[in-house]
Amino acid sequence: MAVTVGIWIPWARVRNRRFFYNNTRILDDGLDYLATGFDLFKGWVVVTIILLAFYALPMLGVPFLQEGLSVLLLLVYPWALNKSLRFNARNLAWRDVRFDFHGSYLGSLWNFFLFPVIGILTLGLLLPMASRSMRDYIASRYSFGTAGFFSESSLGAYYGAGLKTLLLFLALFFPLMILLISTAAGAIIDGVSYAGEGNDSSNLALAVLNILMVQIHPLAFPLTLGFIFMVTGAYYRALTRNIMLGSLRLKGGVRFRSTVSGLVLAWIVVTNLLLVIVSVGLLLPWAQVRQYKYLTENTEIRPITELTGFIDRQSRAGHSVGDAVGEAGDIEVSF
Template sequence: MSDSAIENNFQVVYHGVLPGFSHTDVRSALAKLFRTTEEKADKILASNRAIIKAGIDQTLGEKYLQKLSSIGIDAQLKPEPALVASTSAYEAPVAPVTATGGGAERISSNAGAATKFKTEEHVPFIFTGNGFEYFKIWIVNILLSVITLGIYSAWAKVRNKQYFYGNTLLDGASFSYTANPVQILIGRIIAFVFFVVYAVAGELSVVAGMVMGGLLIIVLPWVICKSLRFNAHYTQYRNVPFVFRGRLGQAAMAFLLWPLLGVLTLGILMPYAFYQQQKFIYGNHSYGTAEFDFRATVGAYYGIFLLILGIFVVGGIAAFVAGMVLPLLAFPVIAAMYLVVFAYFVVATSNLNYNNIHVREHRFQAGWKVQSYLWLMLTNTLGILVTLGFFLPWARVRTARYKAKHTSVHAVGDLDSFAAAEREAVGPVGEGVGDLFDIEVGF
């Protein structure tokens, strides 16, 4: 093992607020030090053991302790877990060490350092939101959207995303959504005007309606690219934005040509069309400069679709037999069949997609279960029906918690150092990723 691997194996662990310091002052100082929001700083202070920094040497770790102590934070310097050899050939760039200055970024400028020996760790996603807390946001969003005739819905969307992103944590850090609601509102106005023109054209002339319908199909790939690029650009993790680089031609192939061929082949090519769509979405994303490598195979999707076909055949036969015995029995059998199919499709495709996303040496892991997801669906649906829709916030929170609980990242090396390396790689051009017409088109 190299000397650098031995030296850079310490982590700074938060243990509480020092006596004599107020929680409010410490939160503000921590947010200022790391140039983040007070909400994120508050999540660190609320945790029992948050890793503030990892993958550093003892000298730099002691400087961290001094800086954190000066703002009222009790932290300890501890050795990281045992190092194991990484099979990945990737090594993050090593930035120069600067131990002077007042900002945390200056102290941690060597965060991108990496060696051939890296820790392997199973890092779970954690969702910290709760139903009542989100209910207050949800009900205000609905009331203001109704009062403003839908104008506030753009702000409502941002508030919803900020709540769910901000309460989704990975390795002690939450995601963030930074979009401007005005940009979303402009996109929705464009979409609304287009649909109004389409509806009016259809009433005035069949030919005009067909022309507008054809135009709608043609612009669909542009809308998909625009929306994916917008949402990626304004989604961040540890101050590093995601990027979507899919091209218009790829979108047209995935969402127009292959589905059309699927219809013309009586469904035979539909699994391949679905595979191309997932490949387009996941394979064209990146975290900073680290591109997603989507490794799913088309055969796996055919396996899912064939099993669904088998469920429909068995369910159809069961419904027919039940209907012969008692006609009223056919409906619950058909309903149960569709519920099972939907639950299986969501679980199987989610597991397949997530388990085949690699980002450099890191990869996602998912272990969703059909039985537990089906139970989640049934109880959420029952709760929404019984409460006339008021259970919807709790249903969304329960779903988000389920997804986080059954999804994780297999990290090879320190995620904090990986994010720091990407911040260094993105650099000052990060704010210029969006294009001139940076809006989200659609609803």
């Protein structure tokens, strides 16, 4: 049953993407997603076979075979990521002009893997630089027709976003940690005092309740940290998104602007998660639409030249929807 349902996942993903893209209106025209469920299904089969082989290797009893495959998968992943980004770009079009992605293996390896790890190892000192490098790499590798994108973002702006995020982290971390520690200490003290007041059943019940609170309390620390990282992560993502889109240009005369609020996005992310959990997943589609709608409504496209002529030039250049039909066989990797 699970296998049968899983087979239809690629078709569901195509319908999901078409819904979002077709309802994203730019000058009254929606985006077109050209891929089919079968295109994604081919990549899904390849990934499934690789994962099954990976988890079946320990049963063969061959030493270091799984470790070797793990290293191989890590080395292959940047290539697969490039294929995925290009597949999705070439199957996205607006006004019959398709997008494209021109990434390189070493570029993806450095910007998506090595540089972020270096940023973490430097205790976050180089993380803003890694964020800028990753976003500028993505922006400069996309194209719309024959026109390429490029970004001129400031490194200082990314460090400013990192500093604001750090201050928000500290503003949440210390009060919440003090609250948790004081609650745990109070529960222990109350439990001891209730237990020492004799064999009265109410006192014993209160003592047991406080002991249970202390036992459950350790779960509060990772949950609280998860909440803090969720808030600060959404906040930082909003700030860096605004920086990247504010500096993004499309060669030929198009600028962009993002006005996403970090605190509003954090509120949407946290409340979406809570509502999805409470509804046992039933509100997941609504939550996805809510976040996507907020992001798109706070994104502006600012043409600095006559846009109709620009679109006509891209269409005549031969990068139209018809050229993308034969490109829909690449591996699909969720990123």
